[in-house]
Amino acid sequence: MIIKQSDMEQTGIVPFDQYELPSFPVDIFPNWLGQFVLSVSDASQTPTDASGFAALSVLSTALSKKFLIRPFTRGSWTELNNLYTVVIMPSGERKSVVHNAFVWPVIEYEKRKRKEALQDKDSDSDEDGSMPRFIADDTTPEKLIGLMKKNNERMAVLSSEGGLFEMLDGKRYTTTPNLDVYLKSYTGDYLAVDRMGRPSEVLNNPILTIGLFVQPSVLQGLPDRLADRGLFGRFLYAKPRSMRGKRDVTPKEIDEHAAQKFYASITAMMEFNPKYPIQLSLSEEAQELFLAFLKEQEESLNNDLAFDFMTSWTERLPAHLLRIASLLHAAEQFELGEDVLGDINRIISLDTIERVLGTIQYFVDHALAAFGCIKSDEELESAKYLWNVLVREGKQDYRKQYIWQKTKGKFARVERLDTAISILRQRSYLDIETDCSKPGRKALLIRLNPKAIELFDPYRSKRASVNQAERISLPKEIVKG
Structure with a gap:
């Protein structure tokens, strides 16, 4: 069985206040991105999990709504390529340093596009809120819907803090927030909002990326309704071990060559705007391997009591893996930081699927640890x-x-x-x-x-x-x- 907590003979017992978790598998990334992940992790003295998840979130921000994946030649199953991710780290673990290093090219691209738009309008202000936006941070569901409507129904909520979960928990507002925009924007489902005293708003194909760094206390005791509606199942989780007390205090810089390559590649992805989403598919060998995984996954869902309390997450694990595979495959096409519209390889190789399937135990173990935080x-x-x-x-x-x-x-x-x-x-x-x-x-x-x-x-x-x-x-x- 692929999805299985290690047997007792192979794994030490984990005390109630401790998890022994694997480190993020950086080797899943193409070389240019893996080098930047390692460089940021080393310079900031943070776990590779933080940089690895930030990299996935930025790929999703730059490539969402530009690709989709249809894994099998037969059947109608398709997946989008946007991700929801959350990294659980205590205060003082340098989350902001990692977050800023990865969102930098997206923010710079947004600034440039807003400047160009203002020049076209012959104005120096954005009073009507019509300037291009790609990233939001502290925003309500209602405001997020408006932002997506003005920006091709596409947005990323990226933050080094856990304000989104605090809002969804009702801790910051007297009324219970509406989850629909977060639920439907994961799968691109039609969303119509009709409220008294406000104009109606319709999103036909909303696509959202969420990439958050949160403290464990933010997740503890979150209401059951978030799990009941499947919101938790839409996230990938990382709960890295703290490096406090083990850091190399010698000052280090992020490798300049790796940073330039990262900046150029992400900028090229942001500039890349095909008229319609490009459909990716698996090679025949990759299809066979992924189908074998699906069969074992289904058996584990039917028989494995250990996953009963995180059912919505395990049900979506194949979709998570396909989305990651599509992002990794697309990222390989942009290694030179150039416009590759006419040269996109639409077949995802066996090697890419093997690398992605090799992450299963990592994501399962970290999801279990995260659900341990979420659980009361x-x-x-x-x-x-x-x-x-x-x-x-x-x-x-x-x-x-x-x-x-x-x-x-x-x-x-x-x-x-x-x-x-x-x-x-x-x-x-x-x-x-x-x-x-x-x-x-x-x-x-x-x-x-x-x-x-x-x-x-x-x-x-x-x-x-x-x-x-x-x-x-x-x-x-x-x-x-």
Whole structure:
């Protein structure tokens, strides 16, 4: 199975306050972009995850609505190429340095286009808000709709802060914001807004890019309605390990050659404006490989309880991967920073798909960690409670039905028990097997990890003292009675 949390034999147990996560696979990028990602990461002394995600967001900003991908020769499945990404980093981790390094060519391009537009209008102000825009930051859904309407129904919300999530949570406004523009602009769905006291606004094919850096506290306790409507499932997540205390304090500069190449390539992408989106497809070998992945992915969705609490994300994982593949393929075409309209290769190679499929475990592990942030403290405490119950019972194997009977007073609904089991499994405290020993409906067997019991058994000392008392020899007179 491709999508699977590592087995207990292969992975150390992850404490409740810690995740062991892989680093961003920079080698998925074409050489010119990978060099810039590494250079920014080294100069800022930040994890490669931050620069890698910023690179993906800028590619999406520059290329969205210009390409789409139809993976298979047969069928009608097509995907756009815009991405929603979020990097979870604490305060003081130099998020702004990374963010500014990557959005710089887009901002410079926007400034140039606005200056040209003002010259055409023979004006020095933008009172009617008609000047070109490509990036927004702190904006309400209503304002975002207006910006997209004036800018070819295309926009990027890029920010080094988490204001968007604070707004969606209702923390910054008294009314609950409308999610429709964020939901429909991921897939380019028709959006019509008719409100009392405001002109009607219609977006026929809105395309949005979101690239955010947020602090963990911004995500904690977000309302269930965001997950219920599938917003969380539209994001790719990174939760890099902090480099605080491990940084090389020697001053470093971003490599000038890598920066110039990056600037020229992103500018060429921004200038590139085909009349219609260019359709990309997979080579025959790439189609076979991606189809094999889809079959294993579907099986994992059907059988893997560990992913029940992030269903909307796992359902969209194939779409995420195709979008990344289309961006990487297009980025390869712009390596020289030139107009390539007549030379676009429309076939995505087997090598590109292999590189993208190689990122699966990275994105799965980081999504699990991010959902751990999003999930409320109550659910994490429930997982700890369940672990204590299982350890206190003193067995290694349990049927799920037995556990439910023991804990339903706490969990009330079996879905809450499933979530607690999922958290424990994801952290390698336990594993799940199907019990086929009896005919009829197959029961789930919960098997505790012996290493986890050894490391995190809160009752071990108590049991040890009891066992020691049982081994003490009785006086002979008592034995004789």
